[in-house]
Amino acid sequence: MKPITSEKEFLKNYNIHDFDVPLTSVDMSIFSIIDDELQVLLLKRNDYPAKGKWALPGGFIDKQQDSNLEDTAKRKLLAKTGVSTPYLEQVSTFGSKQRDPRGWSVTIVYMALIAADDIKLSTDDSSDEIKWQPVYQLSNKPALAFDHNEIFNHCYERLKSKVQYTSLPVNLLPEEFTLTELQTTFEIILDMPIEKKSFRRRILDAQILEETGNLRTGNNRPAKLYKANKLGKDHFFQRSIEGPR
Amino acid sequence: MKPITSEKEFLKNYNIHDFDVPLTSVDMSIFSIIDDELQVLLLKRNDYPAKGKWALPGGFIDKQQDSNLEDTAKRKLLAKTGVSTPYLEQVSTFGSKQRDPRGWSVTIVYMALIAADDIKLSTDDSSDEIKWQPVYQLSNKPALAFDHNEIFNHCYERLKSKVQYTSLPVNLLPEEFTLTELQTTFEIILDMPIEKKSFRRRILDAQILEETGNLRTGNNRPAKLYKANKLGKDHFFQRSIEGPR
DNA sequence: TTGACTTAGTGTCTCAATAACACTAACATT
DNA sequence: AATGTTAGTGTTATTGAGACACTAAGTCAA
Numbered sequence: 375m376k377p378i379t380s381e382k383e384f385l386k387n388y389n390i391h392d393f394d395v396p397l398t399s400v401d402m403s404i405f406s407i408i409d410d411e412l413q414v415l416l417l418k419r420n421d422y423p424a425k426g427k428w429a430l431p432g433g434f435i436d437k438q439q440d441s442n443l444e445d446t447a448k449r450k451l452l453a454k455t456g457v458s459t460p461y462l463e464q465v466s467t468f469g470s471k472q473r474d475p476r477g478w479s480v481t482i483v484y485m486a487l488i489a490a491d492d493i494k495l496s497t498d499d500s501s502d503e504i505k506w507q508p509v510y511q512l513s514n515k516p517a518l519a520f521d522h523n524e525i526f527n528h529c530y531e532r533l534k535s536k537v538q539y540t541s542l543p544v545n546l547l548p549e550e551f552t553l554t555e556l557q558t559t560f561e562i563i564l565d566m567p568i569e570k571k572s573f574r575r576r577i578l579d580a581q582i583l584e585e586t587g588n589l590r591t592g593n594n595r596p597a598k599l600y601k602a603n604k605l606g607k608d609h610f611f612q613r614s615i616e617g618p619r
Numbered sequence: 620m621k622p623i624t625s626e627k628e629f630l631k632n633y634n635i636h637d638f639d640v641p642l643t644s645v646d647m648s649i650f651s652i653i654d655d656e657l658q659v660l661l662l663k664r665n666d667y668p669a670k671g672k673w674a675l676p677g678g679f680i681d682k683q684q685d686s687n688l689e690d691t692a693k694r695k696l697l698a699k700t701g702v703s704t705p706y707l708e709q710v711s712t713f714g715s716k717q718r719d720p721r722g723w724s725v726t727i728v729y730m731a732l733i734a735a736d737d738i739k740l741s742t743d744d745s746s747d748e749i750k751w752q753p754v755y756q757l758s759n760k761p762a763l764a765f766d767h768n769e770i771f772n773h774c775y776e777r778l779k780s781k782v783q784y785t786s787l788p789v790n791l792l793p794e795e796f797t798l799t800e801l802q803t804t805f806e807i808i809l810d811m812p813i814e815k816k817s818f819r820r821r822i823l824d825a826q827i828l829e830e831t832g833n834l835r836t837g838n839n840r841p842a843k844l845y846k847a848n849k850l851g852k853d854h855f856f857q858r859s860i861e862g863p864r
Numbered sequence: 865t866t867g868a869c870t871t872a873g874t875g876t877c878t879c880a881a882t883a884a885c886a887c888t889a890a891c892a893t894t
Numbered sequence: 895a896a897t898g899t900t901a902g903t904g905t906t907a908t909t910g911a912g913a914c915a916c917t918a919a920g921t922c923a924a
Contacts, residue, residue, distance in 0.1 A: 381720065384667035388721055394682060395643050397635055398714075398725055422629035435714070437639060437723045442715035467712040467727045469643075469680070470687035475626065476633055478682045480643055480727070482712045554872075571874075572911050579910090594871040595919040613858065613910065799901075816903075817882050824881095839900040840890040858881065 396469065396478040400446045401432030401522070403465075403529035404455065404486045406493065407546050411508045412562050414526065415454065416518070418503035423475050424519035428507075430526060432481065447484040454504065456494035461487040461545035461607070465532050466525075473521045485529040487545040510565075537563050539614040541582050544602040552590050552597035553577065566617055576615070582606035641714065641723040645691045646677030646767070648710075648774035649700065649731045651738065652791050656753045657807050659771065660699065661763070663748035668720050669764035673752075675771060677726065692729040699749065701739035706732040706790035706852070710777050711770075718766045730774040732790035755810075782808050784859040786827050789847040797835050797842035798822065811862055821860070827851035 378384045404415040416428045431454050433446075440446040444462060452458050462484055469480035495504055509530055512518075518526065536542055543559040544551075557573050577583060582605045589596040623629045649660040661673045676699050678691075685691040689707060697703050707729055714725035740749055754775055757763075763771065781787055788804040789796075802818050822828060827850045834841040 378667060381667050381670065385720055390640075390642055390722065391636060393642065393679070395635075395640055396680060396682070397638065398640050398643050422623060422626050425626065434638070435641060435723065435725075437641070437716070441717070443712065443725070464711060466709060467688065469727065471682070472686070475630055477635065478680065480680075480688070480725070482714065482725070552872085569912055569914090570872095571913085574873075576911080591920080592871080593921050594869080595873080595921090597872055616911075618912070797901085814883055814885090815901095816884080819902075820882075836891080837900080838892050839898080840892095840902080842901055861882080863883070 396480045397434075397474065397476060399432055399434050399479070399481045400443060400450065400484065401430045401481045401525060402447055402450065402484040402486055403430055403526055404451060404460075404488060405509075405529075405533060405546070406488050406490050406506070407559060407562060408490050408506055410558075410562065411510075413506040413508050414512065414530075416505055416507050417454070418505075419519055420502050427519035428505075428517065429519035430522045443482055444484075447486070451486055451488075454496065455488060455492075456496060457486075457488045457492050461542070463532075465529050468521060468525060481525070483525050483529065485532060487533075487542065489546060489548050491548045534563060537615075539611045541577070541580065541602065541606050541609045541611070544582075544606055550586050550588060550599040550601050552599060554597060556600075560615065564615070568615060569618075573615070576611065576613075580605075580609065580611055582609045641725045642679075642719065642721060644677055644679050644724070644726045645688060645695065645729065646675045646726045646770060647692055647695065647729040647731055648675055648771055649696060649705075649733060650754075650774075650778060650791065651733050651735050651751070652804060652807060653735050653751055655803075655807065656755075658751040658753050659757065659775075661750055661752050662699070663750075664764055665747050672764035673750075673762065674764035675767045688727055689729075692731070696731055696733075699741065700733060700737075701741060702731075702733045702737045706787065708777075710774050713766060713770060726770070728770050728774065730777060732778075732787065734791060734793050736793045779808060782860075784856045786822070786825065786847065786851050786854045786856070789827075789851055795831050795833060795844040795846055797844060799842060801845075805860065809860070813860060814863075818860070821856065821858075825850075825854065825856055827854045 378387065406413055415431060417431050419425055419427050419429050431450055433450055435443070435446050436449070440449060443464070447462055448458070451460055465483045465485050467480060467482045471478050473479055512526060513530065517523070533542070537560060543556060543563060546559055547555060553574055556577065557568055557570065560573070561568055582602060583600040584603050586599045586601050588599040590599055623632065651658055660676060662676050664670055664672050664674050676695055678695055680688070680691050681694070685694060688709070692707055693703070696705055696707070710728045710730050712725060712727045714723070716723050718724055757771060758775065762768070778787070782805060788801060788808060791804055792800060798819055801822065802813055802815065805818070806813055827847060828845040829848050831844045831846050833844040835844055
């Protein structure tokens with residue numbers, strides 16, 4: 375067999391099946407605020423392995439449809455929730471010999487934030503059971519399939535730490551929202567009270583919101599409605615929100 | 620063919636070669652400060668694809684040796700630099716149809732920080748050419764193999780942003796160092812001057828260093844030597860180092 | 865129509881962290 | 895002993911945030 379002397383020739387002789395590669399998938403934690411609680415989407419596995427256990431949504435890369443990893447995550451998310459423009463962020467990649475009984479496997483983990491109003495759950499394909507689970511019920515119990523508890527915890531920690539110094543929570547709200555609604559969203563995620571004046575000063579100074587001109591009316595003084603501007607969809611603050619002194 | 624009714628049975632019938640999975644590798648940006656410059660390790664590729672181009676060190680998972688992704692990164696790093704206890708952090712994972720001419724591929728990217736003193740470069744295996752490249756010479760030229768320029772830029776951005784609010788740079792220094800040396804390391808990475816008093820107050824207040832009792836003597840007043848304590852190896856500050864007002 | 869109630873939004877004080885910068889301290893070298 | 899150089903400190907002004915009491919603007923019920 376003669377030596378290979380060009381890239382073209384190399385590629386002709388190359389066959390991925392000659393290599394012993396790990397199984398590679400994409401999994402995701404999809405967060406939303408439902409009934410004033412931070413919740414995450416779970417699916418009950420319909421097939422082996424881990425049949426019958428609850429798991430984070432995910433699956434394999436479709437080499438035909440997906441041109442990159444984010445495509446894969448978006449496709450999964452659209453199929454399950456009907457949301458096509460989520461906030462999507464890669465969190466981490468887990469890979470080991472032990473995490474899946476099928477052997478060496480790798481999973482790229484994403485976190486998505488979606489507004490409750492946009493969700494249209496579909497039990498699309500395999501009639502999987504699907505549910506929203508409040509995160510505080512999940513951080514303790516080690517009940518999920520594979521290493522999905524660990525994966526979820528990473529996502530939850532990432533969400534909490536990033537909320538400290540970004541305007542991420544706008545992605546959990548509808549297009550228009552009041553400052554009080556935004557503050558409440560921060561408080562739900564961080565699970566701690568935030569001082570009203572400091573919060574408003576900081577959000578407004580950061581120049582990530584603009585008034586829509588509309589008002590939310592109710593049983594009391596109407597509140598101005600805001601929406602996130604271009605910066606607001608993924609903006610870093612100067613300083614972080616801190617707890618009480 | 621009868622239906623599968625247990626996990627055990629499922630695993631017996633499972634064969635990864637029935638699946639069309641992507642090629643999966645681990646790549647890394649290895650940073651060190653050499654000649655008062657932040658530099659990154661590059662290898663010249665000895666084989667197709669991208670033969671003859673400079674690339675970040677990396678390679679495939681060894682299903683026999685490596686029990687997880689970090690193992691894989693550590694093994695590569697040890698082979699190339701002789702360093703066995705680096706600071707190692709997963710940065711991101713890149714995967715797409717286009718990034719490698721062989722087709723759909725995924726690479727998990729790590730960044731490593733090592734002290735210049737610990738390095739023993741080895742042209743171990745395939746007599747690859749190996750070199751340190753100053754990062755400022757790399758951020759512009761798109762000369763590396765595959766998408767390694769993009770990958771490197773991610774690592775460099777991560778390093779710079781993380782240095783803002785952590786004590787990461789201790790990992791680029793030898794065991795013992797002076798506060799001025801640590802400050803200089805910060806300044807080299809951030810490429811901006813830092814005010815001396817503020818820097819010292821913040822580092823000392825953070826309680827991440829302890830005096831070793833030794834002094835660095837020279838042609839002037841001797842400086843106290845410090846080493847990082849347990850916290851110091853990966854500690855988050857309260858607030859970030861900021862530029863001039 | 866008026867006053868109680870509720871939530872929106874503001875004025876202002878205090879405190880803590882830090883950038884700025886001028887200062888003192890301790891060595892070697894001549 | 896004087897000079898130069900780097901280590902290390904004292905002190906002020908600024909800034910951003912927490913605390914909290916205040917005002918503003920609506921609904922609703924009597």
